[in-house]
Amino acid sequence: MRIGYYPGCSLESTAKEYDLSLRAVARKVGFELIELPDWNCCGASSAHPVNPVLSVALPARNLMIAEEMGLDIMVPCAACFLRLMEAMKLMNDDAPLKKMVNEALEKEYRGTVKVYHPLTVFSRHEVKDKIKKEIVNPLSGLRTVCYYGCYLVRPPDVTHFDDPENPTVMDELIRLTGAEVLDWSWKVDCCGGSHALLRPELVETLVGELCAGAKKAGAQGIVTACPLCQSNLETRQAGSEKLPVFYFTELLGLAMGMGREVEEWWKKHLIKPNLMVATH
């Protein structure tokens, strides 16, 4: 199945392993990812405080590119996902805004494509069946917690993503790998997002609480679905016993037996997931 792919800026750099593992896993379960040609930055968390119209126009340009191709879009970064979902909602609901954005972009938004996070796409029944068939290296004995963060689940009337206080889609996907997924209370708490650049001490406090919660639950690793969350959790953890932090696609790939590729993804981790490789 062909689907448009909007990687976003982080997946070109700090989250390269998310990009690589997502592409590999998607291919394995029958998706052809077509990267949107000439996509631009969604404006993430800096456009909306400065200019609300620009914060819609930047993601809207990407929606229009996908419309020209006639493809729905898969968006792995939670921050990009929220910006694209919000732009779609406002372009559909707010006619004067839509007119302003269309004029500024010299293009016409038609509202013909949908935006999905890969967690949602991979949770479709038929895709889950394919994933189950590809599991050759079950991660039994591995104890994890799934961390969703903010932008997948909030605001719920924009993202329409699972339960905003207790989402479970990632838990269910990770269970397919054979790993144990533990209950914990920090699934949708904030990691501090872009404060990593200006207020690292604030991020350290939030990440400290998250990681203490994960350890208390008995986790050996934290599974994420957002490049900002992964980066904050990995770079702002204090103490000597640090928990490895994975993208959900990396664990799917590991369970699918992508040994050599997994080694390449692991190389990009600041906290080495040695523990995980040893479990199979």
Add this chain to the structure above:
Amino acid sequence: MMQERDFIRKVTEEVPELYRCYQCLTCTLGCPVAFAMDLFPHEIVRHVQLGEKEKVLGSSTLWICASCETCATRCPNEIEIVKLMDVLRRMAVNERLVKKGEKGHVLNRIFLDGIRKRGRIHELSLIVDLKRKTGELLRPNKEEMKLGFEMFRHGKLKLLPSKIRETEAIQRLFSRLEKKT
């Protein structure tokens, strides 16, 4: 009085549901960064209702809020608190009332300048530009330097920026829309 009314009018034009607040404190109790704020989210709402412009616009809260949307998701009166923060952030910048030492607005400007220039964000340039603007390039933080080096060593920092083909369309977009705000 005039100035207070004018402030209230401008804010409530964009966030009219602000008047529904009955100070239940749900926003503040769920806020992950309330501990670092000089005014709690429910206090910001109250001070806006009272027209206390300088107190609100000079608050660190506008720049500590992580826009995580926990407050707005839980607010029983469906007040869009993050949208309120955005409105206040713009007013604080336009009226030059940003609290001394706060740098959130500088980061936003650098971020948008990066998009205007290349159509995409190049993370390494963003960090260097930010450090230059905030003067930290001349007196670097050792821990942050170490972290930067570790990220580089693990292939997490792309050295050269990528640029989209239609950068001119992006630049036109910026000049058209920036006039309007």
